[in-house]
Amino acid sequence: MSQSTVEKGVSVASFDHxxxxxxxxxxxLVDSAADILRAVNFALYDIGVDPVTNVQVRxxxxxxxxxxIQCVREYRGIAPERHEELLASFMKHYQADVCVDSTVYAGVREFLTWCQQHKIHxxxxxxxxxxxxLKLLKALNLLEYFSLVLGGDSLEHRKPHPAPLLHALSHYGLKPEHALMxxxxxxxxxxxxxxxxRSIAVSYGYNHGEPIAASEPDLLLDSLAELL
Ligand SMILES: O=C(O)COP(=O)(O)O
Ligand SMILES: [Mg+2]
Known part of the structure; x- marks a missing residue:
């Protein structure tokens, strides 16, 4: 980790652990919005509803x-009764073409390789x-880096609930101070x-159109390459 990383708020001593x-x-890791958008719009097309845009999906x-799907429904005025049907249709289209236009962000592969070299889980x-x-990670040749993958449907709770992170800690037998999100x-x-x-946030992602700095991560980066 570079000196500038230290100055921005995460000490080398803590990174050592x-x-x-x-x-x-x-x-x-992945700019996936274009493939998600296509699947959403196929699902809307199937029920005769106008498409949404990339900006909205992000x-x-x-x-x-x-x-x-709830956001899509509300935006397009689709009745809640059609939720499950639309969700299933979106999932079908998305699973069929999960990685046509999705790309790995700059610095990601290099940083994952660095983690591998330093024996970090x-x-x-x-x-x-x-x-x-899983399909997306595989298609982009990223899956090999990960010893654990948890999806939004893997556990009873998903982020922002702490459950998936606590599950991962116990998977590795680690305490919170030994991990980073x-x-x-x-x-x-x-x-x-x-x-x-502790958390590091990247500035280039989606975050519902809000600046991520407002969430006060421990460190804010424009690229994971800054950690190398
Ligand atoms: O909501 C999603 O499908 C993606 O969520 P993620 O940003 O946690 O990967
Ligand atoms: Mg995200």
Whole structure:
């Protein structure tokens, strides 16, 4: 870790104790909005409703597929009774083409390699459902870096609840001070805080259109390459 990282608020001493890093997926590792958008719009097309835009989808991603579809429904005035049908249709379309336009953000692969070289456990803790999360990581050749993947439907609770992070801590047999959460949205920062884990936020992600600094992560970065 560089000196500038220390000055921005995370001491080298504390990084020395980091044995596991928990990564968010959408908006942190992968820019996945275009593929999510296509699946949403196919699902809308199937029921004869007008499409939504990339800008809108980027506001709605990050709280799991159910919340995404709820936002789409509310925006397009689709009755709550059609929720399950629309969600299932979105999931079908998304699973079919999870990685056509999705790309890995700059610095991500390099930082994951650095973690591997330094024998740091790496987990992916996303609110995206587990199956498409796994498929996306695989398609982008990222899956090999992760010893644990938790999706939004893997446990009873998802971020911002601390449960997935606490589950990962116990998976590795670690205390909160030995781990770090890296994400793009307030859900990531809040779940880390609730689990007493320090957080790093990236500025380039989605975060519902709000500046992530307002969530007060321990450190804010423009690229994971800054950690190298
Ligand atoms: O809401 C989603 O599907 C994605 O969520 P993530 O940012 O936790 O990966
Ligand atoms: Mg995210």
């Amino acid at each position: 980091i044995q596991a890093i928990f990564f968010d997926l959408d908006g942190t 506001l709605w991603v990050g709280r799991g597929a159910g919340r995404l 790496v987990a992916c803790i996303t609110n995206k459902p587990y199956q498409p999360a 890296i994400g793009d949205s307030r859900n990531d920062v809040e779940s880390a805080r609730a689990a007493s884990i």
